[in-house]
Amino acid sequence: MTTKDEWIAKDLKYVWHPDTQHKQYEGENFKPILIERGDGIYVYDAEGNQYIDGVSSWWVNTLGHSVPRLNKILYEQANKIEHILLADFTHRPAIELAERLVKLAGEPFAKVFYSDDGSTAVEVAIKMAYQYWYQKGQPQKRYFVSMTDSYHGDTLGSVSVGGIDIYKKIFQPLVFNTLKVSAPYCYRCPAGCQQGKCNIECLKEVVKLFKEHHNEIAAMIVEPLVQGAAGMRIYPAEYLNRLRILCDEYDILLIDDEVAMAFGRTGKYFAFEHAGIKPDIFCVAKGITAGYVPLAATITTDKIYNAFYDDFDKVKTFYHGHSFTGNPIACAVAVETLKIMQEAKIVENLPLKAEIFKKNLQKFKNLKHVGDIRHIGMIGAIELVKDRETKEPYPFEERIGHKVFLEALKMGAILRPIGNVIYFMPPLIITEAQIEMLTQIAYYAIQTVTEPNT
Ligand SMILES: Cc1ncc(COP(=O)(O)O)c(C=O)c1O
Known part of the structure; x- marks a missing residue:
């Protein structure tokens, strides 16, 4: 039977991934994650690890993964x-x-x-x-x-x-x-x-x-x-x-x-x-x-x-x-x-969730390197900056967003960033408790990366 590592080795041999610099996969650090199944807002990798899909798999998923009716x-x-x-x-x-x-x-x-x-x-x-x-x-x-x-x-x-x-x-x-x-x-x-x-x-x-x-x-x-x-x-x-x-x-x-x-x-x-x-x-x-x-x-x-x-x-x-x-x-x-x-009145039921989302995002103000907090409906974004006063951005090469992404993965959430911006665009069916969980993971991931001594 092909093991997980063998699948990944084959992936790197044959698949050219979108928007991806493959050299980053050299060595032992980080490899593509082999996802085997999904259920609601969660996806599961080959080792059974569970992740909240915080970005709706490139903004496409609205009703959760593997919906019986669909x-x-x-x-x-x-x-x-x-x-x-x-x-x-x-x-x-x-x-x-x-x-x-x-x-x-x-x-x-x-x-x-x-x-x-x-x-x-x-x-x-x-x-x-x-x-x-x-x-x-x-x-x-x-x-x-x-x-x-x-x-x-x-x-x-x-x-x-x-x-x-x-x-x-x-x-x-x-x-x-x-x-x-x-x-x-x-x-x-x-x-x-x-x-x-x-x-x-x-x-x-x-x-x-x-x-x-x-x-x-x-x-x-x-x-x-x-x-x-x-x-x-x-x-x-x-x-x-x-x-x-x-x-x-x-x-x-x-x-x-x-x-x-x-x-x-x-x-x-x-x-x-x-x-x-x-x-x-x-x-x-x-x-x-x-x-x-x-x-x-x-x-x-x-x-x-x-x-x-x-x-x-x-x-x-x-x-x-x-x-x-x-x-x-x-x-x-x-x-x-x-x-x-x-x-299911999915859109009609969003205002309450959006409010909870907004409230949770306000907590990010406490983090020193959070420059801007943006929110509309079921989208939230945190722009990280090197210096809050001057709004000086983190340099491109520092890959600060990517570092936060790796931390969040360890804690069970997919928050693939855009440069220095950590954003949330979860499936619309996410519950209020799950919004809290997702934003909390992001908070600790950002804190771990940007304020390592706290
Ligand atoms: C506003 C907007 N237009 C067009 C596209 C391209 O869509 P696709 O990736 O499905 O070709 C995207 C993708 O993210 C988008 O955000």
Whole structure:
């Protein structure tokens, strides 16, 4: 029988892991953890060690691991039809899911375009927005505006609108030009304002850009309320609200990348609800199947769709599709996910949990190297700094977040960080007691690493 260590040796021989420097696995220190099963908020490794999944396995899991109802529907759908192309053919799960998504998002949303993951949903949105203007007789509207430090995926189109160096710098010669505005990073405000006491001055930059270039701008794409990959940087809903008004004023489409935030993360089904606005196009993925199987959707209005609707020979068709577009198993799991969420009132029950979460996060103020504490809904983040007064960051090479991650693993929690930011994005079904446990582990892990002498 193959032992755990043999599995790991084979893993390192054959598997190239994402976002991973494999040299770190040399020697005896740290190796990939072999996970064998999951149950609720917990996953278990090959030695039976239990870990709280504090990051929802890359922000995908919402209803916990190995959910009996989802397991059943997946099996049942596979027994009916596992896959069928979605051009000239259709199937009930794709239809039912599209109807549910449109109704959940509300008017004016009308059409759902399926793809496979967050990056492809963003690619679809970008191409859809450009082709919309092209077919409206304005092909010069070809630029996309996005925020500094934004993240919209790892494919080249989504990297183009992204702004994080680590994912983009090397590929700069390959990506298309975009326009950037400073992100509303409130802890280190680009307009020099004090956190929580501003009139969204950072939007002035957007106004200037729109005024000068609106004739060439197709759309602005945003991560709504939270810049996830930048370190769970949370900005006010007012920003998004005013951005909608500006986009309308300057005839610019608003693309809302809800890939990480939709389906409850911020305390509502969609983050745009906090701002009381509707984007022109929005993207969902990750939690759409509760983290079970890949599926994504780009959702839009009749205003956009009608620009593509014409006689065949006018060549206005949206020529975009992936082999697994609208896969029946994925759509069936997504429909069941939405049913569970609605029947169990998952989102409706979040406010109480979110309050407990917020309260627990306040305790981190006692730690000397905690610079900023951020919270919205079921997301919490702790930005660690070398010096609290000056906000001096820990150097990249110090891997302070990674050290905290290793400590937390020993205590039974997965808190894979983003640089110097330790964040929580647990499955939504986490209980209040489990929130306490998770935050306590994080507290002690941070204390052990950053204040070793206490
Ligand atoms: C806001 C946002 N958009 C897009 C993506 C890309 O999604 P995927 O990794 O499924 O391609 C992510 C992934 O984290 C994301 O956070």
